[in-house]
Each structure stands twice: as structure tokens, then as C-alpha cells.
Amino acid sequence: MKLGCIGDDFTGSSDLGNTLAKAGMRVVQYCGLPNSPAAPDVEAGVVSLKTRTVPADEAVRQSLEALEWLRDQGCSQFFFKYCSTFDSTSEGNIGPVAEALSEALEAGPVIFCPAFPATGRSIYQGHLFVHDRLLSESGMENHPLTPMRDADLRRVLASQTKKPVGHVAIGDVLAGHEAIRRAITREFEAGRPFIIVDAVTDAHLVETGKAVADLPLVTGGSGIALGLPENFGCRPARLDGGEGFGPMASKAVALAGSVSRATCGQVEAHRRAGQPAFEIVAADVLEKRLNADSLAEWLIEQEGVPLAYSSADPETVLENQRRFGRDTVAQAIEQLFAETARALVERGVDIIISAGGETSGAIVSALEIEAFEIGPEIDPGVPALQVVGRSLRLALKSGNFGGQDFFTKAAGILGASA
Incomplete structure (x- = not known):
């Protein structure tokens, strides 16, 4: 090395x-x-x-x-x-x-x-x-x-x-x-x-x-x-995302925990395009009205590229933090995403798209992933990832990265079935 x-x-x-x-x-x-x-x-x-x-x-x-x-x-x-x-x-x-x-x-x-x-x-x-x-x-x-x-x-x-x-x-x-x-x-x-x-x-x-x-x-x-x-002594390789990974017999599911402007815009664009989207409300998580199993079932039942998101405007985020405590809200949302990702994989989903650094860390830990091979680029700063030794593929997007159509573009490059 x-x-x-x-x-x-x-x-x-x-x-x-x-x-x-x-x-x-x-x-x-x-x-x-x-x-x-x-x-x-x-x-x-x-x-x-x-x-x-x-x-x-x-x-x-x-x-x-x-x-x-x-x-x-x-x-x-x-x-x-x-x-x-x-x-x-x-x-x-x-x-x-x-x-x-x-x-x-x-x-x-x-x-x-x-x-x-x-x-x-x-x-x-x-x-x-x-x-x-x-x-x-x-x-x-x-x-x-x-x-x-x-x-x-x-x-x-x-x-x-x-x-x-x-x-x-x-x-x-x-x-x-x-x-x-x-x-x-x-x-x-x-x-x-x-x-x-x-x-x-x-x-x-x-x-x-x-x-x-x-x-x-x-x-x-x-x-x-x-x-x-x-x-x-290394020279540039071609990893432009033009062809993407080969196809898989799996749908792609997107999980977005970032509250960045870019991710909020991507969520809104995804919804406007008619893609299924489930808004995670912090109070529902903290007061036990929403759990990972029910969320995973909803995501699997949808067509297209289903999305679950906790992304919200700054005022909503601040209100939740005042009501429940900053760390309490963050930990509860991260845990929900982690458990949902695990439930999705247990139900046969092999392609997960994650938006947000904390969200992505929680998901990777929950799935007990040891290493990734770097695949083609989806958008600047965001590659497709193949889990070493497993069929699982992921995209881990920093909150501020990616174009408006990121979720559907990522699904295609990761090889999701239509």
C-alpha cells in the first residue's frame, strides 16, 4: 500500500x-x-x-x-x-x-x-x-x-x-x-x-x-x-459512470437523513417526479408510532425508487431539537435508518442509496460491511460501491452532493431492476 x-x-x-x-x-x-x-x-x-x-x-x-x-x-x-x-x-x-x-x-x-x-x-x-x-x-x-x-x-x-x-x-x-x-x-x-x-x-x-x-x-x-x-506513478482511469454496474434482480431503495439544501431539493424533485416518498416525522419515531419493520414493508411494496426521508427545513429541525433534544433526535433517526436498512436487506433488497454522512455511517455499521470496492461515479464525489464478498451495492452521498435526479440516477448506475 x-x-x-x-x-x-x-x-x-x-x-x-x-x-x-x-x-x-x-x-x-x-x-x-x-x-x-x-x-x-x-x-x-x-x-x-x-x-x-x-x-x-x-x-x-x-x-x-x-x-x-x-x-x-x-x-x-x-x-x-x-x-x-x-x-x-x-x-x-x-x-x-x-x-x-x-x-x-x-x-x-x-x-x-x-x-x-x-x-x-x-x-x-x-x-x-x-x-x-x-x-x-x-x-x-x-x-x-x-x-x-x-x-x-x-x-x-x-x-x-x-x-x-x-x-x-x-x-x-x-x-x-x-x-x-x-x-x-x-x-x-x-x-x-x-x-x-x-x-x-x-x-x-x-x-x-x-x-x-x-x-x-x-x-x-x-x-x-x-x-x-x-x-x-499512477495515471488516470476511466470511471465516469457511463455504463454503471451490471444489472441485479433487486430494486433500489433510498434513505435520506441529511437536512442539507441539496438533499432537500433532491427529495422534492423525487416527489415531483411521481416517485414514492415517505416523510419520517421525528415525533413519530420518538413516540414509537413508526418502526423499522413497518417502514421497510412500505418501501418494498412501492414501485419505482421508493424513498424514506427525514430531511426538513431548518425551522422544523430546530423545533424538534428544542422539543426532544438535539442528540436524542439525531440518535433516534439514525437508529431508525440503520434498522430499516437491515430489515430491507433481510427481505432481499440488495441496493441501498443513502443521503447524509451520519445516516450512511449508521447504515454501513448496521449492515456489518467490512469493505467496499469503488465503482463508477454517479455524480461528482459519489461513486457506486460494491460490498466486498457480498452481492450488496450502495451509494453513500454526502448531503450537499448530487444533482436533482440523484436517487433515480444512482439506482440505474447501481444496476437496479426496473
């Missing part, structure tokens, strides 16, 4: 796997800490954890365990993957995990670059934009678990770490990888080892990837991984 990756959630890890596979690496996504060595042909291993919103000390512990396993596989470089919207709070977990990994590797300078231009995420003068909006005005300020109310990544990161934070601005990035490398060295020698790097285009990410070829630790969104495989 050449490149060892640690993801803080399952959807982001599949996004990273997709980027690396398209760039020509043989990739396997591991769901949790593997209990056996990687196959000898694996060039990039992505250990996907569910550490984005757990207590910081727990996130650090799990990440260091993943690092130890990846080191045992012979990796020469390591990548800490977090969300392209830098999802975190002042307590972490991006800063604490990066600190721990950096110290374990004696890493020297460490860059932070969550930019992903293909999905509208860019960094300019240290500020993160979502399309033409600052992160703090993009809808992410209403995220129920990690509200992002400051677009200045230098301030956000500085609130989470004891290490001084530096910045490589767009002028150095435009000058190419040698200038980026010199700027990283300059910031490090000035006593700022954690360094935000601007990026507005994919070309900027590729140049930054070249600049960090000799650094033991890189952190960012999946976009920065565009420039890493070439450092290992």
Missing part, C-alpha cells in the same frame, strides 16, 4: 476513494478498523471512521489506531480526509485529530485544503466558499450538528488547535507547485506548521498535490487527492 487514508465519515471516504480510483489507484474503502492485512494489490487504503461528531478524544483514539494499521501496510504518505465544508466545531474534531496524526508521524508542515471545485467548494484568501457564497452564508450555518458560522478557515482551525496556523494564498498557488512548496516551507519556518492552502480550480489542487509529494501527512477534502496519485 502506498497511500494510507483516514476519513472522518463514510460518505466522505467513498468520495475520496472515487477521486483516487479515477486518478488510477487501486482503492479499497474499509469500514472501520480492518482486522486483517490489506490485499497486496491495494495501492490506496481508505479507513472510514465515524468520528466527525464524537468527542475529540475518541476521534483521536480511533484515528491513531487507523494510522497504526496503515503504517503496518507500508504506506509512505498519509491523508486525513474531512468534509469539503470543513464540518467541525470549536472543540474539533479536525484540529485535534490532525495534531495527533502530525505528532505521531513527526510530520513537520501539514496543509489543510478542503477545496472541491467540482462541487462548488473553493478557498480564496483563506475563506471557504460554496459556489458564490461564503461558507457561513451557504446553509451550512444551519447544520444541526456542525453549524459553520465562520468562513475564515484560519480562524476556524486556530480555535481547534494549539499549533499556529499559516496560509498559502492564491498568488503563490497560481505560480505553480514549486512556489507552493516554497510558501509551505516559509510558513513552517515562521512557526506556523498548520497551513491553509487556497484553491479555486482543479489545476490548483493538482499543483498543490505535486508540492506536497514529500510531506508525510496531508489533510483536506477529496479534491486535494487529485494531485496525489501521480506522485506514486
Whole structure:
């Protein structure tokens, strides 16, 4: 194994796997800490954890365990993957995990670059934009678990770490990888080892990837991984989703727990297209009027691509949190989706489409999935996934990713029967 990756959630890890596979690496996504060595042909291993919103000390512990396993596989470089919207709070977990990994590797300078231009995420003068909006005005300020109310990544990161934070601005990035490398060295020698790097285009990410070829630790969104495989002699592969997986004798079922603007729009588009959709009301779950078995039965009885969703507008989310408690609502919804996915698979469903990082993590854990092979891309940042050693196929979509027709498009690429 050449490149060892640690993801803080399952959807982001599949996004990273997709980027690396398209760039020509043989990739396997591991769901949790593997209990056996990687196959000898694996060039990039992505250990996907569910550490984005757990207590910081727990996130650090799990990440260091993943690092130890990846080191045992012979990796020469390591990548800490977090969300392209830098999802975190002042307590972490991006800063604490990066600190721990950096110290374990004696890493020297460490860059932070969550930019992903293909999905509208860019960094300019240290500020993160979502399309033409600052992160703090993009809808992410209403995220129920990690509200992002400051677009200045230098301030956000500085609130989470004891290490001084530096910045490589767009002028150095435009000058190419040698200038980026010199700027990283300059910031490090000035006593700022954690360094935000601007990026507005994919070309900027590729140049930054070249600049960090000799650094033991890189952190960012999946976009920065565009420039890493070439450092290992890999060349781009064709995984454009044009043909998709072969057909299966299974319908596809979609489960959406994200409350992002993108997912809410996809849910509404799915309903307008006449596809069956079941709205999960938090009170019904918490007051035991809805359970996984009845929801699974309803989904199986429907035609097309049936969808169950808890996605709601920010006002509804806040009202539920005030009434029942934020963590109580989140845990109840996650548990319902996890149990529903398990009930669907027990009833013969082999294709599941999941929207939302927490939802996807709960589903993967409930289905006891150990590893995925990365398949064709459905939409930027979202690949089709084949469970290793099983007939099960999944799509794990970050809440903010995907086009309006994502659920039906994913069903087709995953090989669902009509």
C-alpha cells in the first residue's frame, strides 16, 4: 500500500476513494478498523471512521489506531480526509485529530485544503466558499450538528488547535507547485506548521498535490487527492459512470437523513417526479408510532425508487431539537435508518442509496460491511460501491452532493431492476 487514508465519515471516504480510483489507484474503502492485512494489490487504503461528531478524544483514539494499521501496510504518505465544508466545531474534531496524526508521524508542515471545485467548494484568501457564497452564508450555518458560522478557515482551525496556523494564498498557488512548496516551507519556518492552502480550480489542487509529494501527512477534502496519485506513478482511469454496474434482480431503495439544501431539493424533485416518498416525522419515531419493520414493508411494496426521508427545513429541525433534544433526535433517526436498512436487506433488497454522512455511517455499521470496492461515479464525489464478498451495492452521498435526479440516477448506475 502506498497511500494510507483516514476519513472522518463514510460518505466522505467513498468520495475520496472515487477521486483516487479515477486518478488510477487501486482503492479499497474499509469500514472501520480492518482486522486483517490489506490485499497486496491495494495501492490506496481508505479507513472510514465515524468520528466527525464524537468527542475529540475518541476521534483521536480511533484515528491513531487507523494510522497504526496503515503504517503496518507500508504506506509512505498519509491523508486525513474531512468534509469539503470543513464540518467541525470549536472543540474539533479536525484540529485535534490532525495534531495527533502530525505528532505521531513527526510530520513537520501539514496543509489543510478542503477545496472541491467540482462541487462548488473553493478557498480564496483563506475563506471557504460554496459556489458564490461564503461558507457561513451557504446553509451550512444551519447544520444541526456542525453549524459553520465562520468562513475564515484560519480562524476556524486556530480555535481547534494549539499549533499556529499559516496560509498559502492564491498568488503563490497560481505560480505553480514549486512556489507552493516554497510558501509551505516559509510558513513552517515562521512557526506556523498548520497551513491553509487556497484553491479555486482543479489545476490548483493538482499543483498543490505535486508540492506536497514529500510531506508525510496531508489533510483536506477529496479534491486535494487529485494531485496525489501521480506522485506514486499512477495515471488516470476511466470511471465516469457511463455504463454503471451490471444489472441485479433487486430494486433500489433510498434513505435520506441529511437536512442539507441539496438533499432537500433532491427529495422534492423525487416527489415531483411521481416517485414514492415517505416523510419520517421525528415525533413519530420518538413516540414509537413508526418502526423499522413497518417502514421497510412500505418501501418494498412501492414501485419505482421508493424513498424514506427525514430531511426538513431548518425551522422544523430546530423545533424538534428544542422539543426532544438535539442528540436524542439525531440518535433516534439514525437508529431508525440503520434498522430499516437491515430489515430491507433481510427481505432481499440488495441496493441501498443513502443521503447524509451520519445516516450512511449508521447504515454501513448496521449492515456489518467490512469493505467496499469503488465503482463508477454517479455524480461528482459519489461513486457506486460494491460490498466486498457480498452481492450488496450502495451509494453513500454526502448531503450537499448530487444533482436533482440523484436517487433515480444512482439506482440505474447501481444496476437496479426496473
